[in-house]
Amino acid sequence: MIMILYEAKSASRNGGKVARKDGRYQVWEVKCLKEGQRIFLKSLDAKGAINICQDKDNIINVMVEGNRAMHVEKLLRERNIIYQVTVTDTTGKFGPPYRVKSPSLIVNRHKSPSKGIMDWKDFYPLETINKFLDSLEKHFPSICTVSVMGTSVEGRDIKLLKISNSDASNTAVWLDGAIHAREWISTAVVTYIADHIAKHFDTLSTSITNKDWYLVPVVNPDGYHHSHAVDRMWRKNRARFGNTITGVDLNRNFGNNWGRSGGNEFSSGDPNHINYRGFEPFSEPESAAIKDLILYSGTPFKIFLTFHAYSEVISFPWCYTADPCPDYVNLLEGGTVMAKAIYDTNGRMYKVGNFKDIMYYASGTSIDWSYGTARIPFSYLVELRSKQDKFVLPKDQIEDTCKEALNGVKALAEFVDKKKCLNCDVYTSKKVR
Numbered sequence: 001m002i003m004i005l006y007e008a009k010s011a012s013r014n015g016g017k018v019a020r021k022d023g024r025y026q027v028w029e030v031k032c033l034k035e036g037q038r039i040f041l042k043s044l045d046a047k048g049a050i051n052i053c054q055d056k057d058n059i060i061n062v063m064v065e066g067n068r069a070m071h072v073e074k075l076l077r078e079r080n081i082i083y084q085v086t087v088t089d090t091t092g093k094f095g096p097p098y099r100v101k102s103p104s105l106i107v108n109r110h111k112s113p114s115k116g117i118m119d120w121k122d123f124y125p126l127e128t129i130n131k132f133l134d135s136l137e138k139h140f141p142s143i144c145t146v147s148v149m150g151t152s153v154e155g156r157d158i159k160l161l162k163i164s165n166s167d168a169s170n171t172a173v174w175l176d177g178a179i180h181a182r183e184w185i186s187t188a189v190v191t192y193i194a195d196h197i198a199k200h201f202d203t204l205s206t207s208i209t210n211k212d213w214y215l216v217p218v219v220n221p222d223g224y225h226h227s228h229a230v231d232r233m234w235r236k237n238r239a240r241f242g243n244t245i246t247g248v249d250l251n252r253n254f255g256n257n258w259g260r261s262g263g264n265e266f267s268s269g270d271p272n273h274i275n276y277r278g279f280e281p282f283s284e285p286e287s288a289a290i291k292d293l294i295l296y297s298g299t300p301f302k303i304f305l306t307f308h309a310y311s312e313v314i315s316f317p318w319c320y321t322a323d324p325c326p327d328y329v330n331l332l333e334g335g336t337v338m339a340k341a342i343y344d345t346n347g348r349m350y351k352v353g354n355f356k357d358i359m360y361y362a363s364g365t366s367i368d369w370s371y372g373t374a375r376i377p378f379s380y381l382v383e384l385r386s387k388q389d390k391f392v393l394p395k396d397q398i399e400d401t402c403k404e405a406l407n408g409v410k411a412l413a414e415f416v417d418k419k420k421c422l423n424c425d426v427y428t429s430k431k432v433r
């Protein structure tokens with residue numbers, strides 16, 4: 001008891017701030033001034049995100065697992081619920097008096113969050129995609145968190161959805177779409193995967209639930225909006241050069257071998273060129289947002305997947321050279337596992353290989369950076385359908401493309417777990433390039 005009081009005192013000396021991830025359990029004193037706030041807290045308790053220990057007058061004492069603290073903090077802050085940390089149990093010897101339940105997805109199980117907002121029978125504008133992400137967070141608050149990871153050139157939010165059971169031992173997966181504006185199917189695929197993981201989290205295999213999923217359906221919101229509203233074939237972001245909006249090819253703006261020469265085949269220094277690389281590495285807020293999120297998250301990312309259209313290939317580093325990367329064999333094997341799962345779904349044959357071999361030269365790409373600088377061992381650029389229809393994929397192929405991509409990702413997640421130790425040890429001993 002004396003010990004608890006001491007802990008409480010030291011917590012208040014720290015201004016009552018949450019000691020993130022440094023304690024196994026914390027006790028929070030939450031003030032519920034409105035009935036709605038109390039109901040919300042009880043719903044978190046029912047889902048196992050917190051444990052209510054005491055409920056008296058307007059004060060509710062709850063236990064929060066250290067590694068869930070950030071997530072719960074965000075949920076309370078969004079609803080203007082006042083709380084303070086009263087006990088930070090750094091040793092774990094006090095708790096938990098009540099068993100902390102595993103998170104489950106009880107809320108609105110019968111209702112589909114996508115229902116009425118979007119489906120995968122059509123392509124949708126940015127506002128709809130963002131609403132869809134928010135609805136996932138609303139329906140599955142114990143595992144879904146939406147945040148703004150950055151702001152585009154024209155001031156639009158770049159929204160990130162994280163799906164996670166907050167287990168501290170998780171590794172992370174990155175999935176993004178629409179770095180190139182007109183490649184709409186990539187956004188459909190990322191939202192489809194998000195929807196599937198959030199809705200079926202309870203029944204999915206461990207190779208999915210043991211990971212933190214970071215999903216960004218629209219990396220380039222300005223370009224995406226422009227391709228919907230004005231020019232269907234717009235590719236770049238909406239950066240200005242002088243008085244003209246010429247745009248930067250965000251997939252030539254990353255800082256690994258940025259601007260490496262080779263004429264316009266690699267990337268271009270001409271603002272009017274479709275592969276304009278920008279004036280310096282990460283000159284654009286959209287690519288810089290990815291860099292910052294990944295480098296400063298402190299999360300060990302194992303998988304980086306960026307979706308494009310339309311060549312039906314699974315490619316991996318390097319893009320800037322024809323030389324094989326150090327993990328060529330592992331990446332080829334992982335890519336082949338993905339391609340097999342895709343083939344088994346719909347009979348579609350995706351080619352696998354290093355980017356230069358199956359596409360062309362490119363420098364300053366996101367996968368060369370994620371692999372070579374952020375050291376994410378399984379980095380892939382997936383070109384979705386379709387070779388026949390190019391960027392304008394018929395709507396009746398959206399769902400099939402999403403299903404095959406989801407199965408490819410699931411197969412990769414499983415493969416990476418099996419390769420875990422071998423690959424990590426090999427990789428960390430290598431020099432960053």
Ligand SMILES: [Zn+2]
Pocket residue numbers: 180183308309
């Ligand atoms: Zn692309």
